[in-house]
Amino acid sequence: MVRLIALYSQPDDPAAFDSHYRDVHAPIVRPYPNLRGVRLTKADGLGGRPAPFYLLAEMSFDSRADLDEALASDPGRESGRDLRSFAQAGVLLFVADDDAALDA
């Protein structure tokens, strides 16, 4: 599997962020071609410090080619535009190729 990982910074208004994500962003992402699953996890801090991110979103695909095709699709382009409308606090995006992962 290959994961597209989005790390969202703490929003000013978490309730507004959550409802936008649920009601607007998730419905844009769900029809991505080739999408195998989406996992959303609120980040927790360590040692009494707040987490450096608010939300971890992991979108799974069978391959990097499938992921790139999804992002180039109409829903992929729309989700990029939507990101700019609700992730003003910042979002970091990267890809984790789990097929190339090592067990330590």
Place this chain on the structure above:
Amino acid sequence: MVRLIALYSQPDDPAAFDSHYRDVHAPIVRPYPNLRGVRLTKADGLGGRPAPFYLLAEMSFDSRADLDEALASDPGRESGRDLRSFAQAGVLLFVADDDAALDA
């Protein structure tokens, strides 16, 4: 499951980072009590841009209590000291409670 997630910034000398991680850091982490698994993935970029991180390390535990116990153990404290010796470029740590995750 609960994941302790470490996101390492791009090191100045990736080869030195990799060998320290493999030969020094991983042997400290492996004896963590309660550790269920470690997955190491090099981050890939998107759209021709470099990834915002170099390495994603995910350490799995059955519960947040198990994770906290591991970090408070001797190997846990030693790994914290070791981090400061090789992750000078920066590392972000947080916890993802996958039992509380949502499918979007």
